[in-house]
Amino acid sequence: MNQPWLASYPNEVSYQIEIPSLTIVEILEQAALKNPSKIAIIDGERKLSNLNLKNACERIAAALNKRGFRKGDRIAIMLPNCMEYVLSFFAIQRLGGVVVQVNPYFQPAELDHILRNSEAVGLISFREEKEKLEKIGLVDQVTFISANVEVKEEDNLHYWLANETTIPLKADIQSDDVAIITFTGGTTGFPKGVMITQSNMAAALYQASETSKPVFKDSDHCQLGIAPLYHGLGLFTLVQSIFIGARFVTVEKFELDYILEMIRTHRPTLFMGSPTMYIALLNHPDLNENDLTCFKLCICGAAPVPVEMLKKFEEKTGVPIIEGYGLSEATIGVTRNPVNGKRKAGSIGIPLSNTDMKIVDIATGTVEMPIGEPGEIIVKGPQVMKGYWKNQEETENTIRDGWLFTGDIGNMDNEGYFYIVGRKKDMIITGGFNVYPVEVEEVIYQHPSVLEACVYGIPDPYRIETIKAAIVLKKGSTLTAEEIQSWCRERLTKYKIPRIIEFRDSLPKTPVGKILRRQLKDEDLQKIEQK
DSSP: OOOGGGGGSOTTOOSSOOOOOOOHHHHHHHHHHHSTTSEEEEETTEEEEHHHHHHHHHHHHHHHHHTTOOTTOEEEEEOOSSHHHHHHHHHHHHHTOEEEEOOTTOOHHHHHHHHHHHTOSEEEEOGGGHHHHHHTTOTTTSEEEEOOSSOOSSSBHHHHHHHOOOOOOOOOOOTTSEEEEEEEOOTTSSOEEEEEEHHHHHHHHHHHHHHTHHHHTSSOOEEEEOSOTTSHHHHHHHHHHHHHTOEEEEOSSOOHHHHHHHHHHHOOSEEEEOHHHHHHHHTOTTOOTTTTTTOSEEEEOSSOOOHHHHHHHHHHHSOOEEEEEOOGGGTSOSEEOOSSSOOOTTOOBEEOTTOEEEEEOTTTSOSBOOTTOOEEEEEESTTSOSEETTOHHHHHHHEETTEEEEEEEEEEOTTSOEEEEEESSOOEEETTEEEOHHHHHHHHHTSTTEEEEEEEEEEETTTEEEEEEEEEEOTTOOOOHHHHHHHHHTTSOGGGSOSEEEEOSOOOBOTTSOBOHHHHHHHHHHHHHHO
């Protein structure tokens, strides 16, 4: 098998590694046994050691068990990054349950699909979010569990922490058991539930540790929890912190002044973010010479990193940004530029340990493309998901003969370094978030004045891409861009709302009536180039 990247592996990094059978709750138990008093989680003034975190999660798991929750039950968490999310996540894992990740900013219609599709039996969130359950008619079917601190009601995490004394029997958790369901956008407009197993997470942790050996050998690390915990990357960074013995500092959202303050206060050694975050930090007007010198490992994904930004960041910090590539269906990690080895700007790097990759023809997916020729990236490895929840057809379309078809277009050079050159799907990457046009279009089409709509991304120096909507109104109707944005704001998460609205008399179409999204995007690209 042609694997030219093997020669590009640094001497201290192995391509084939042993991945022990390890569950998420065992990772926490091992941390509590090895370093019981070491601080594991920091949320503002609140701190928990490894042992106290383990004990707290056991009490919550006991309370869940008393209320009828059992191994395999899907329990949704709809919280921002906070101590309560961490407690909920590990408690559900202790019970042998499945965590369903839910964006806390989802509107009722978005929440409705996630809860019904996942068949969630519980929802952990702040008390004020219970109204969303009532609006979608699930308040009697999904047990609501409050995460508010100042609450004395019995169905509340903090009440359980204060009053629960028993510890439930350990669930018989197997490596192939699903641990997490994270929903990723679908081209049909309906998000699909990616099933991540216990063994998927273990594989991802050992793969990341192998490639980061030169840094992780140091025992004292701190990681800012910037990536949302309701996203696969966020949960991975949380579990990774426990796994390597790092302090995990929760960050509710990326507000630049606050992030800089957190960096100055906690001096994190590990930083995982999108290009937008790095660009924002570098351009902060109050950035001091030593503010970013605490970093020992900086990982960047989600979108291509501007080469000029890479140079500026390394000049400022003395630490390079390590570019990588991953997707929800592969438990986040697929490739990474070597930490100690050749790094190629603009490349997503080489496959992680125990990972095989190919570039195949787009038409059939069966013919391997020559070096340098573009095609679809396909992946095989222990981090590849179990499949899509309750969606066998999409699973079979995406995983064929053990290979994950990513939908991303790339090529490979003669040293085994991979490059992303495009996307098979029309996904928009804006500010580090993935947005699928169909989901936004469906909301716009619900407006009574809209005849046709097409949503796509156009280049943006800060967000990577900005969402634009081209709209044709019904005859006799009038509508402003602000009205469309207000309409979307009531039905979509903030980052999915189009920032640019263009009203047109017509949209370009194929002979059979399909709107030509690519043509609209190309028209905008030409306008940008002419400026």
